[in-house]
Amino acid sequence: MLRRLTTAHWNPLATYVAKMNLSSVANPLPATFLRGGTSKGIFLNKAVLPDNRADWTPIFLGIMGSPDAEYGRQLNGMGGGVSSLSKIMVVGLPTPEQKAQGIQVEYTFVQVGIRDSSIDYSGNCGNLTSMIGVYAIDEGLCTPVKNVARATIRCFNTNTQKVIDTTFPVSEDGTPVLDLPETTMAGVPGKASQIILDFVNPGGARTGKLLPTGNPIDTVSLTNGQSVKVSLVDATNPTVFVDHAELRTFLPIDDYIKGKASAVEEVSPILEEIRQQGAKRMELDPSAQAQPKIAMLHAPHTAEDASQNVSIVIHALSMGVLHKAVPMTVGLCLGVASKIEGTIAWDITKNSASELVRIRHPGGLVDVGAEFGSDGQVQSAKVVRTGRRLMKGVLWH
Incomplete structure (x- = not known):
C-alpha cells in the first residue's frame, strides 16, 4: 500500500525536533542526498537524531538497508552495495568552544556495514567532507558569505578531531554554486565547480602521531x-x-x-x-x-x-x-x-x-x-574535489 506524503512531512526542522523524545525519533526523517568526490551519502542534521549516539545505530542501518548478508545490495535502503555508497554525514552546530576557534560547523562521518550491522566512527571521509560547507549553508547552519566569489567554511570532524577548510564558489547572496565548468574529476563525468579541501594539521588524525611507530618503515x-x-x-x-x-x-x-x-x-x-x-x-x-x-x-x-x-x-x-x-x-x-x-x-x-x-x-x-613546517610536522594537506546536490526530502528508517 502506497503512503501519501502530506505537507506535515515537509514542515520545518522544528516540527521533527518537537516530536522527539528519549525513546523515539521521527520516521521519516528530513535528509539530503549528495555526491562529494567519488562518494555519495546521506546528510542529516544532528538536531533530528537522539542525543545518545548509541541510539543512532538502528536508524542508520534502516536508512542504508543493512545488514544485507545474503545479497549485499542494500536494496531495502539508500545504500548501493559498495563502501563508497554506504555513508552518512551527521552535521550540526559547533560547540561554544569550537565557535570561539573560528569553527563554523561540526560533523561526524559514519561508515555503515553492508553485509553486517557494523557502524564505524573510526575515520573520516575526504570525499563527502567536500560537501559539508555546502550542506551547512543550504541548511542554515552557517551564515552565507555574501558579495564574494568563493566562500570558505571551517569544519570540525569529530571522528579525527581535526579541522578542515572547504572553499567553493558562491553567488552574490552566498548560495553555493556547484555547476560551474571549472574542473574535471577522475571517475565523475563532466565539469563542475572546484571545491578545495584543506586539511589543517592532518598528522596524527587517529593515533596522535604522523608516524605512529616512529619509523618510516x-x-x-x-x-x-x-x-x-x-x-x-x-x-x-x-x-x-x-x-x-x-x-x-x-x-x-x-x-x-x-x-x-x-x-x-x-x-x-x-x-x-x-x-x-x-x-x-x-x-x-x-x-x-x-x-x-x-x-x-x-x-x-x-x-x-x-x-x-x-x-x-x-x-x-x-x-x-x-x-x-x-x-x-x-x-x-x-x-x-x-x-x-x-x-x-x-x-x-x-x-x-x-x-x-x-x-x-x-x-x-x-x-x-x-606542506610541512620547519619542525618537520605536516601543516596542511590539500586536494580538489567536485560535488552535486542530488535530492532533498525525507527518508524512512
Whole structure:
C-alpha cells in the first residue's frame, strides 16, 4: 500500500525536533542526498537524531538497508552495495568552544556495514567532507558569505578531531554554486565547480602521531612465514602502505587487481592480515575494517604514466574490497607520506620534480599537496574535489 506524503512531512526542522523524545525519533526523517568526490551519502542534521549516539545505530542501518548478508545490495535502503555508497554525514552546530576557534560547523562521518550491522566512527571521509560547507549553508547552519566569489567554511570532524577548510564558489547572496565548468574529476563525468579541501594539521588524525611507530618503515611477520615491509602513516586517516613489487614476489597481485577469483581468494586474507598487523603496530583496533586502510604502491611503469607525469600508482582497499578509486583520505595520506623521507612512498617519488604528487588510481588521476613546517610536522594537506546536490526530502528508517 502506497503512503501519501502530506505537507506535515515537509514542515520545518522544528516540527521533527518537537516530536522527539528519549525513546523515539521521527520516521521519516528530513535528509539530503549528495555526491562529494567519488562518494555519495546521506546528510542529516544532528538536531533530528537522539542525543545518545548509541541510539543512532538502528536508524542508520534502516536508512542504508543493512545488514544485507545474503545479497549485499542494500536494496531495502539508500545504500548501493559498495563502501563508497554506504555513508552518512551527521552535521550540526559547533560547540561554544569550537565557535570561539573560528569553527563554523561540526560533523561526524559514519561508515555503515553492508553485509553486517557494523557502524564505524573510526575515520573520516575526504570525499563527502567536500560537501559539508555546502550542506551547512543550504541548511542554515552557517551564515552565507555574501558579495564574494568563493566562500570558505571551517569544519570540525569529530571522528579525527581535526579541522578542515572547504572553499567553493558562491553567488552574490552566498548560495553555493556547484555547476560551474571549472574542473574535471577522475571517475565523475563532466565539469563542475572546484571545491578545495584543506586539511589543517592532518598528522596524527587517529593515533596522535604522523608516524605512529616512529619509523618510516616497519616489518610485519605473517603466518605463512613471509615478512613484509610497511609504512604506517597517520595523516587525515591512518593507512598501511605496502610495496606492490614486494608483494608480487610471493602473491599473484596482478591477477588480484584484475579481479581473478582464484587470486582474490588467495590474496585477500593476506592483505587483511597485513592490515591487522599494521593496526596493532599503530595501536588501533585490528577488527575495525574501516581503519586503518591498506594500500599497495607501485612506481609509474607505463608510457601513459610518463606522458601524464604520474608520480605514483596506488590500489587501495576499503572494507576488505579493492576500491575502484582511491579513498580521498588515503590519497591525502599518500601525498603526505611521499614527503616523509624513508617511507615506501618517498622512495618511489623522491626523484619527482613536482611539488604536487600526481597519483594514478583505478579511477584516473588526482593531484594532492602537502606542506610541512620547519619542525618537520605536516601543516596542511590539500586536494580538489567536485560535488552535486542530488535530492532533498525525507527518508524512512
